[in-house]
Amino acid sequence: MERVDITINGYAMDFDTARQIAALLASRDNEYTTLVAWNDRERNIHSPQCLKCEIKGEPGWEVYGRNHDGRLRISFNDDLFVFIYS
Structure with missing residues (x-):
């Protein structure tokens, strides 16, 4: 899975803004x-x-994303918001 890490300083990032940016990057x-x-x-x-998807301490949502054709993981500000796209 390709990983994209984004750090934004000087702007109070919220979930909806991060989701919109991630969607633009994923659809590119x-x-x-x-x-x-x-x-x-x-x-x-x-x-x-x-929660039953957890493997070796990895969160279930992330395991699910990887195992369901997740090809792109976009993280904002050290995993404050994470989006996994197929």
Whole structure:
């Protein structure tokens, strides 16, 4: 899976803004991209909520994303917001 790490300073990043930027990046080389998993550490929520997917301490949402054709992982500000696209 390709990884993109983005750091934004001087602007209070929120989930919706990060999601919009991630969607633009993901669709840049694949117009049929699909968001398969995400995490919002700020609000302590993620999708999907498949706790049974955890492997060796990795969060279930990330394992799910990788195992469901995740090709691109976009992280903002050291995993404050993470989006996995197929």
